[in-house]
Amino acid sequence: MHDIDIDLIEMTLDITKYVIHRITEKDRKLGKFKSAEELKALVGATITPEGIGGERALELWKNVLEKATASIDHPRHLAFVPAAPSRAAVMFDLVTSASSIHGAYWMEGAGGIFAENQAMEWLVSLTGMPKGAFGVFTSGGTAANLSAMITAREYWRSKDPEHDHHKGVLITSTGAHSSVRAMAKIIDAELLLIDTEDRMTGEAVTQLIESLDADKRRRLLGVVATGGTTNAGIIDSLDSIADICKRYDLWYHVDAAYGGGALAADSVRHLFKGIEKADSITIDPHKWLFSPYDCGAVIYKRPELAKKAHSQEGAYLDIFKDKAADGFNPSDYQIQLTRRVRGLPLWFSLAMHGTNTYKKAIERGIELAQAAARKITANPLLELVREPGLSCVLFRRRGWQPDDYKHWTFKNLEEGFALVTPTRYRRQGMMETVARFCFINPDTTENDIDRILDTMK
Ligand SMILES: *Cc1c(COP(=O)(O)O)cnc(C)c1O
Numbered sequence: 001m002h003d004i005d006i007d008l009i010e011m012t013l014d015i016t017k018y019v020i021h022r023i024t025e026k027d028r029k030l031g032k033f034k035s036a037e038e039l040k041a042l043v044g045a046t047i048t049p050e051g052i053g054g055e056r057a058l059e060l061w062k063n064v065l066e067k068a069t070a071s072i073d074h075p076r077h078l079a080f081v082p083a084a085p086s087r088a089a090v091m092f093d094l095v096t097s098a099s100s101i102h103g104a105y106w107m108e109g110a111g112g113i114f115a116e117n118q119a120m121e122w123l124v125s126l127t128g129m130p131k132g133a134f135g136v137f138t139s140g141g142t143a144a145n146l147s148a149m150i151t152a153r154e155y156w157r158s159k160d161p162e163h164d165h166h167k168g169v170l171i172t173s174t175g176a177h178s179s180v181r182a183m184a185k186i187i188d189a190e191l192l193l194i195d196t197e198d199r200m201t202g203e204a205v206t207q208l209i210e211s212l213d214a215d216k217r218r219r220l221l222g223v224v225a226t227g228g229t230t231n232a233g234i235i236d237s238l239d240s241i242a243d244i245c246k247r248y249d250l251w252y253h254v255d256a257a258y259g260g261g262a263l264a265a266d267s268v269r270h271l272f273k274g275i276e277k278a279d280s281i282t283i284d285p286h287k288w289l290f291s292p293y294d295c296g297a298v299i300y301k302r303p304e305l306a307k308k309a310h311s312q313e314g315a316y317l318d319i320f321k322d323k324a325a326d327g328f329n330p331s332d333y334q335i336q337l338t339r340r341v342r343g344l345p346l347w348f349s350l351a352m353h354g355t356n357t358y359k360k361a362i363e364r365g366i367e368l369a370q371a372a373a374r375k376i377t378a379n380p381l382l383e384l385v386r387e388p389g390l391s392c393v394l395f396r397r398r399g400w401q402p403d404d405y406k407h408w409t410f411k412n413l414e415e416g417f418a419l420v421t422p423t424r425y426r427r428q429g430m431m432e433t434v435a436r437f438c439f440i441n442p443d444t445t446e447n448d449i450d451r452i453l454d455t456m457k
Contacts, residue, residue, distance in 0.1 A: 011054040018062060019094070023087045029416030030074050031067045039068060072293075075444040076418035076452060079409075081230060081258050084441035085292040085345070092348035093292045096341055103341035105320040106327025113328060116343030119350055123283060124299055126263040128276035135299030136333040137343035141257030141284045142179040144298035145224075147310065147334035148280035149187050151300065152251035154309035156221040168221035171208060173200040173236065175229040177255060189221065197232065197426050200225060202240025209248060222251030227272055227281070228259015231423055231436070233369075233389025235259060239274025246277070254278040257296065261288025262390050264355065265362045280306075288362060288391075288440055291346045298334055306333040361442040365391035368439040372449050379453060385425055385432075391439040394425050397456045402433040408456065418452050 034042075042064045046052055070077065073084045085093075101112040116137055124133050138144045149170070157163045168189045172180050175197040184191040192212075194204050205223060212220070223245050225236040238254060245252035254275050260283030262268050263275070275281065281299045285291035300306045311332045320329065331337050350358065369388040376382045376395045385394035397404070405422035412418040423436040435456070437449075 007054065011058075014055065014058055018058065019090075023090055028071070028074060030077065030413065030419055031069045031071060032413055032416065033070070034068045039064065070413065070419050073441060074419070075441050076420075076448050077441070078437040078439060078444070078452070079419045079421040081287050081438050082440045083286055083293070084290055084443065085286075086290040086349045086353065088352045089291050089345035089349035092345040095348070096344045099341075101341045101344075103339040104331035104337055105329045107320050107322075109330075109341060110327060112341035112344055113330060115347040115351075116330075116341055117328060119343050119347040120297065120299075122350065122355060123260075123285075123297060126260075127278075127281055127299060129278070129281070129299065129301055130276070132303070133299060133301050134303045135281075135297050136330040137285070137341075137346075138296040138298055138334050139336065139339075139342070140286065140294045140296040141177070141255070141282050142183065142296075143335060144257070144282040144284075144296040145177075145179050145253070145255055146183040146186060147298045147306070148253050148282060148300070149183050149189070149222075149224075150335065151280065151306045151309040152222045152253060153187050153189065155251065155305050158308070163219075163221075166219050169212075169216055169219045170222050170224060171205060171220070171250075172224040173197075173204075173226065175200065175231065175234060175236075176224060176226050177230050177257065179257075180224050180255060190216075190219070192216075197229070197234070199234055200236040200241065202237055202242075202244045205241055205244045209244070220248065220250055222253060222279075224253045224255055226259075227254045227256030227275055228262065228390050230258050231392070232386065232394055232425065233259065233392035233438075235271045235389070237274075238272060239277070242274045242277035245279075251280070252278045253280045253282070255282045257282045257284040258287050259390055260284065260297075261362050262366070264289075264359050265366060266359070267363060267366060268390060285343070285346045288365065289346060289358065290349060290361065291342075295342045295346060297343070300333070303333060310334060312337055364442040365439040368444055368446070368449070369393050369437070371446050372437055372439070375446075375449060375453060381456065382453065385427070385434050393437040393439075394423070394434050395436075396432070396434045405433055405435060408435075412452070412455055418448075418455070420452055 043060050072082050102108045106113055120135055153168050156168055170184055170189045171192045173194040173196050194200055194208055223241060225238055225241045227235055242252055263272055279301050284296045286293050286295040369391045372393045373384055373388050376384050381398055383396050385396055409421050422433050424431050425434050
């Protein structure tokens with residue numbers, strides 16, 4: 001096994017060659033999905049008692065399977081919230097795997113967790129939260145929101161034994177991400193929605209609270225505000241909502257999974273005023289901080305409350321709580337036990353490039369949104385729906401019906417040219433299908449925007 005293994009060396013070289021090609025290739029075509037039947041016909045059975053060999057498996061990957069995926073970092077992938085992991089982060093993702101670190105406890109993962117924590121310190125500093133605030137990397141925004149909501153509920157229950165027998169009530173807006181609704185279900189909380197896709201304000205939250213009956217008032221546990229809605233990049237009135245949460249003694253969670261990266265951008269940082277008063281914040285480095293999937297983060301003003309909610313007990317885990325193993329244990333602050341040191345690629349990339357490069361790359365997304373808005377305004381066929389929110393641009397093609405947007409999306413995808421999808425946006429009570437850009441990738445050019453807008457003629 002430990003003699004020189006030619007197969008192993010060949011496989012390693014082949015994969016390294018492929019990775020280098022993949023992260024440097026210019027003018028790549030966007031892949032496109034195929035049905036499972038089509039893929040089965042092309043690939044056949046790959047799992048066999050003897051194995052098909054690394055060479056063959058990699059060939060199938062390169063020639064068929066990878067091509068049936070739409071790479072999220074393509075410069076003309078402007079749908080959903082795309083991603084653009086830095087090359088350094090991608091390479092260090094390989095190192096993260098090769099290092100085989102169990103990232104749950106300091107005793108096993110100290111070096112890796114230490115590095116993650118340095119990246120986390122920078123993230124925390126961006127929020128402006130008070131001394132003592134800290135966080136952990138999670139599998140994504142959904143897991144971060146869930147971890148924060150569990151902490152909020154446990155804290156609420158610890159304040160009054162009566163709460164043990166009741167369902168907590170959370171307030172958010174219809175503009176909040178679907179995961180907030182889904183995670184409220186998981187913690188069995190009742191969710192009250194303020195009906196706005198625009199900025200949720202402290203005033204609206206107060207009005208809702210004042211309209212509640214005594215039972216619901218007693219069960220109120222927190223408010224979830226959004227720091228950059230996924231659909232339109234809108235930032236709730238974070239400061240005024242913070243004041244209301246303080247007044248009513250409610251947990252204040254800010255979901256900035258998409259928008260959080262923009263805390264590093266001086267041009268928009270002021271829009272997040274008040275985020276520093278949150279009890280917990282979600283930020284996804286795999287969205288606007290150039291980390292590969294998957295990497296989210298949850299930050300707490302008082303991490304000890306998260307520890308009370310999440311720390312796991314078990315006979316075989318006792319050793320980790322031993323004095324000798326003292327240190328920061330990421331598993332104490334979120335829902336997962338065994339975990340990848342998933343902040344490590346971010347750490348390496350930040351360490352290599354420096355935070356100024358990050359600032360510039362994030363500002364580029366905002367500039368591209370502004371440029372797109374100018375081009376749309378200048379084009380008589382197109383119309384801006386609203387001013388860009390962070391790096392999101394909503395616009396309409398005059399005369400188009402929902403089906404036209406759909407055909408346009410699939411035609412561009414079919415040609416391997418671009419992935420740009422429509423969304424729905426509500427204005428004055430009317431739901432309208434519109435086109436949407438979300439810029440993350442600093443490699444996207446103004447020429448890419450022009451070429452995409454040209455396809456709407
Ligand atoms: C993307 C997003 C989420 C969900 O994050 P995942 O990483 O996909 O789990 C939650 N909230 C907001 C605002 C988002 O944009």
